[in-house]
Amino acid sequence: MAELMLYTPVRLVSNELTYYLSLLLEVGVYMNGNSFDDAISEIKRKIGKKKVLIEPGDLYAYSLDASTERREAPGAIVRTYADEDVITTLKVADEKRIPVIPRGGGTSLTGASIPVVPKSIVLDLTPMDDIQVNIDDGYAMAEAGATVLQVDQACRNEGFFFPPDPASSRYATIGGALAENAGGLRGAKFGVMKNWVLAMEVVIPGGKKLRIGEPVLKWRWGPDLISLFIGSEGTLGVITRAWLRIYPLPEKVVRIMGVFNKLEDAGRAISEIRRRGYLPMMLELLDKETVDIVEEVLGYKFPKGEAMVIVDVDGPIEAVWRLARQVENVMKENRGKTETSDDPEKMKNLYLARQGAYAAVTRAYPSVLHEDITVPLSKLVDALRELDNLRRKYGLRMPVFGHAGDGNLHPDICFDPSDKAQARKAKEMFKKVGELAVRLGGAVSGEHGIGFVKKEIFLEEIKSVRGENYLELVRKVKRVLDPNGIMNPGKLWF
Amino acid sequence: MELTVIPQIVKFASENTREIGDVLGIGPELRVRWAEGLLDKGPVEDTIFYAGEMYPVMGYAEGAFRLTKRLEGLMNINSLARIGPIMKKLRVYAIGARALWGKNNEIYENALRDAVYVLRNLGVKMSYLFEEEPPSGVALHTYGLLKEFKEHAKWVQNRFRELGVKRVITLDPIVTTAFRLYYPEFLEDWDVEVLHFVEIVAKRIAELGIKLKLGRKEKVTYHDPCYLARTLGIVDETRFILSRIDGLEYLEPPRHGVNTGCSGDGGLELTQPLLARKISLDRVKELRETGAEKVYTSCPACIMMLRTGFNALGYRTDVNDLASLIAEAMRNGIIEEKPATVKFRRYHVLPESPKPKSLDSDDLAELLLRETDRCKKCAFCNVECPVARALDKLESRSARGRMTLINSLVRGDPVRPEAVLDRLYSCVLCAQCSQTCPVGLHVQELIIYGRAYAIYSGKAGV
Numbered sequence A: 001m002a003e004l005m006l007y008t009p010v011r012l013v014s015n016e017l018t019y020y021l022s023l024l025l026e027v028g029v030y031m032n033g034n035s036f037d038d039a040i041s042e043i044k045r046k047i048g049k050k051k052v053l054i055e056p057g058d059l060y061a062y063s064l065d066a067s068t069e070r071r072e073a074p075g076a077i078v079r080t081y082a083d084e085d086v087i088t089t090l091k092v093a094d095e096k097r098i099p100v101i102p103r104g105g106g107t108s109l110t111g112a113s114i115p116v117v118p119k120s121i122v123l124d125l126t127p128m129d130d131i132q133v134n135i136d137d138g139y140a141m142a143e144a145g146a147t148v149l150q151v152d153q154a155c156r157n158e159g160f161f162f163p164p165d166p167a168s169s170r171y172a173t174i175g176g177a178l179a180e181n182a183g184g185l186r187g188a189k190f191g192v193m194k195n196w197v198l199a200m201e202v203v204i205p206g207g208k209k210l211r212i213g214e215p216v217l218k219w220r221w222g223p224d225l226i227s228l229f230i231g232s233e234g235t236l237g238v239i240t241r242a243w244l245r246i247y248p249l250p251e252k253v254v255r256i257m258g259v260f261n262k263l264e265d266a267g268r269a270i271s272e273i274r275r276r277g278y279l280p281m282m283l284e285l286l287d288k289e290t291v292d293i294v295e296e297v298l299g300y301k302f303p304k305g306e307a308m309v310i311v312d313v314d315g316p317i318e319a320v321w322r323l324a325r326q327v328e329n330v331m332k333e334n335r336g337k338t339e340t341s342d343d344p345e346k347m348k349n350l351y352l353a354r355q356g357a358y359a360a361v362t363r364a365y366p367s368v369l370h371e372d373i374t375v376p377l378s379k380l381v382d383a384l385r386e387l388d389n390l391r392r393k394y395g396l397r398m399p400v401f402g403h404a405g406d407g408n409l410h411p412d413i414c415f416d417p418s419d420k421a422q423a424r425k426a427k428e429m430f431k432k433v434g435e436l437a438v439r440l441g442g443a444v445s446g447e448h449g450i451g452f453v454k455k456e457i458f459l460e461e462i463k464s465v466r467g468e469n470y471l472e473l474v475r476k477v478k479r480v481l482d483p484n485g486i487m488n489p490g491k492l493w494f
Numbered sequence B: 001m002e003l004t005v006i007p008q009i010v011k012f013a014s015e016n017t018r019e020i021g022d023v024l025g026i027g028p029e030l031r032v033r034w035a036e037g038l039l040d041k042g043p044v045e046d047t048i049f050y051a052g053e054m055y056p057v058m059g060y061a062e063g064a065f066r067l068t069k070r071l072e073g074l075m076n077i078n079s080l081a082r083i084g085p086i087m088k089k090l091r092v093y094a095i096g097a098r099a100l101w102g103k104n105n106e107i108y109e110n111a112l113r114d115a116v117y118v119l120r121n122l123g124v125k126m127s128y129l130f131e132e133e134p135p136s137g138v139a140l141h142t143y144g145l146l147k148e149f150k151e152h153a154k155w156v157q158n159r160f161r162e163l164g165v166k167r168v169i170t171l172d173p174i175v176t177t178a179f180r181l182y183y184p185e186f187l188e189d190w191d192v193e194v195l196h197f198v199e200i201v202a203k204r205i206a207e208l209g210i211k212l213k214l215g216r217k218e219k220v221t222y223h224d225p226c227y228l229a230r231t232l233g234i235v236d237e238t239r240f241i242l243s244r245i246d247g248l249e250y251l252e253p254p255r256h257g258v259n260t261g262c263s264g265d266g267g268l269e270l271t272q273p274l275l276a277r278k279i280s281l282d283r284v285k286e287l288r289e290t291g292a293e294k295v296y297t298s299c300p301a302c303i304m305m306l307r308t309g310f311n312a313l314g315y316r317t318d319v320n321d322l323a324s325l326i327a328e329a330m331r332n333g334i335i336e337e338k339p340a341t342v343k344f345r346r347y348h349v350l351p352e353s354p355k356p357k358s359l360d361s362d363d364l365a366e367l368l369l370r371e372t373d374r375c376k377k378c379a380f381c382n383v384e385c386p387v388a389r390a391l392d393k394l395e396s397r398s399a400r401g402r403m404t405l406i407n408s409l410v411r412g413d414p415v416r417p418e419a420v421l422d423r424l425y426s427c428v429l430c431a432q433c434s435q436t437c438p439v440g441l442h443v444q445e446l447i448i449y450g451r452a453y454a455i456y457s458g459k460a461g462v
């Protein structure tokens, strides 16, 4: 028992400990070094030793993702070049009860793609990156390792585009984005990954390959297993390829920036834009603290106010300016000062504050806790006011920006890790922000997922809102697909 | 100090640099041949034309690099490096190199001669130090032998003082970077003015208001060397020069200027030649797709990588130094037009250099830990990392992965310094990562400091 405790992730929630330990016992692998070595030798023999890395100089590079948390280095990396590599690995790993962590770009902000238990295999899917765009049938087929941006670019060559655009799209993969149900700026109009997938191929423990969904625009048999894998964070199986819906490129995009003296005015303008059905492609909000930090660190100058709202509308050339004027008018009616442009250079300038937010915050502060909450749109202003109160109470800087179009806010809690008191306050504040979201009827994760970083608060949210039964149901589903619990242990629900 | 963690080939290269003056150890006799009868000895009005340790012998490196392809699978680069000293003892080294690869060396020697011809015709006075020209020692910096580099730089500073050199004009952008950026970091009162060839040429062409006549129509493209464009921010000058040559149809490659793509060098051609070749092919394809008949650039290492790359893919496209193109056009005819003052912008796309308190392991560790702890692991730097691209995004040889590994090494994780060093050596130092990092980390320089730490730290077993 004492030995097992050693392997338990430090952040593990105490009331989850029993379940977690039972899972460990079930897997039963962590005490058996030999079976790990055997498994690796077998995988090497079957798929070729060049694809399997075991030198610590390689392993340690895979022990971190964009959460910047460190737990365990993997015991081996398997780099997959074909379905067979995935199938073999999941077959052997399941037999030998070796944990497997699928990994795409490793841009998870919640530690979803790094091991938290020793002697695991990280399955690196990035080498599988083929993309085929099929305009006639209205989809793009992408292998799991293709980046979201590569898919978008491949579509653009044909006059189409791929709408979900997480800010990490240059390196985040299709597999990772599906497994995280990622969204982005264009989410206000186009939603998230789950709205854009027609079919997927997945490999589940035991090495069984399944095709779920159909690569046609309409199909109806249920239950819909695609949804089961969306947002599953690699805990059910490995996505190897997906057939994705694509969308014609808009003829024209116009950008409108509005600056508001009062948060409430910005909030009203945002709800009014939605209420009138303008359906903007992007609807971003930045609070004063964000704009201040971007000014301080990157040296830009912006108009002053309590909030900045940036809106993109798109459409045919004849219609788009009419729509843009309507949005502008809503902002003006709510005392906003506006600037509007369709010139690419000027549009870039109108977006500078949002574009620079991540860089400014990460440059200025050695440590940042990136929060990611969603609240009902009607509660947006309440949330912003409450966040401001928290900021005052704890005395830490916390710029808030995000996709106001879908109620998704990113409060970034900035602190100096060498200052123990500050670090403690930041952690407390992080929790409070999550609680605030739940209290206002929202969710603790809009788009960054749960991983292990947010597991504690996520399970609290689930228990308080949905009850233990829900938890049990999900765990039963997990056991059907992954009876030995090898897939990404210690993450999300499991 | 006995250096044991570094690979044989790096040992070979650094010993040659210090003892013989060039990485391959070709020696001064062949190094100064290009200037015989062309230039006078000693500084003129405090100014010298500085050839550096690469241009005069790059053709031999090119030959050796081609050889590694032939020996692929038979012998690795480190075993090859063991043969060098034996051949030197037998006194067949330089003679052998010349017999084998003397022909390859012509275009590099011509580039130097052409540069001198162009500068002279633009009214620039200079001379050459011949055997007395001290090597910049930039390879020591590249490979992370920073203590040795510092010592060497001091010696060069003294040599220049003794010889009365105050101004240096060079064709080599790596040497320019060493003198302009690294020397001032490592020396207290380095006050030599260093100019790259294209800076002077662009300025003089503008002042004189001239155009050059190529005398034929040609589609050309230009490959921006990373040291010249990204690190030194020199871009406008080359485009201006190209615009002043009549007869050219200039085709810009997709990655250009400060966003240039890597040709695969950066020291990698010695430590990991196969990987270097792979990276160069990526760039070669891009340059070829411009439709240009000729490729020009301004760096000996880039010329070598692109020449061998085009050759490996079976393309006939010629790669040459921009100096040779200018010289050719100048020989054909000069058209007098109106003098003008042209403003050449200096681009600053890299963050500030990190500075350790000293080169002691503890100070290096402190710097590396502080900086790599700031890394957010966002992977923005990985997107354009040429090595990651060439290796299907292998994390341990990507920009972000190197930040993680340096951090691990300094923290004392059970990684072997040799293994970390090997991964740090598989980096072309193109500084794409430093340019992209939202946090403002100078990833490329941290990699060099990481190399130094792996070499000097007690943990490295030196």
Ligand SMILES: Cc1cc2nc3c(=O)[nH]c(=O)nc-3n(C[C@H](O)[C@H](O)[C@H](O)COP(=O)(O)OP(=O)(O)OC[C@H]3O[C@@H](n4cnc5c(N)ncnc54)[C@H](O)[C@@H]3O)c2cc1C
Pocket (backbone or CB within 6 Å): A065, A066, A101, A102, A103, A104, A105, A106, A107, A108, A109, A112, A113, A125, A144, A165, A166, A167, A168, A171, A172, A173, A174, A175, A176, A177, A178, A179, A180, A181, A182, A183, A184, A185, A232, A233, A234, A235, A237, A238, A239, A240, A358, A447, A448, A449, A488, A491, B377, B378, B379
């Ligand atoms: C700077 C920055 C900005 C970001 N912006 C956004 C944003 O705007 N919107 C947003 O939604 N997210 C954002 N993220 C979070 C993150 O980029 C996304 O969650 C992204 O989708 C992860 O993709 P990835 O390929 O990097 O996955 P990874 O980090 O490698 O993995 C994420 C999870 O998916 C699983 N997984 C990966 N590949 C597969 C597969 N093939 N099969 C099964 N499971 C798999 C992993 O096991 C892990 O649980 C951002 C992150 C950063 C660093």
Ligand code: SF4
Pocket (backbone or CB within 6 Å): B374, B375, B376, B377, B378, B379, B380, B381, B382, B399, B400, B403, B436, B437, B438, B439, B440, B441, B443
């Ligand atoms: S871009 Fe900068 S912060 Fe991001 S992973 Fe690379 S080095 Fe780290």
Ligand code: SF4
Pocket (backbone or CB within 6 Å): B381, B384, B385, B386, B387, B388, B398, B399, B402, B426, B427, B428, B429, B430, B431, B432, B433, B434, B443, B444, B447
């Ligand atoms: S790590 Fe940076 S400097 Fe090295 S090859 Fe990659 S991008 Fe270039």
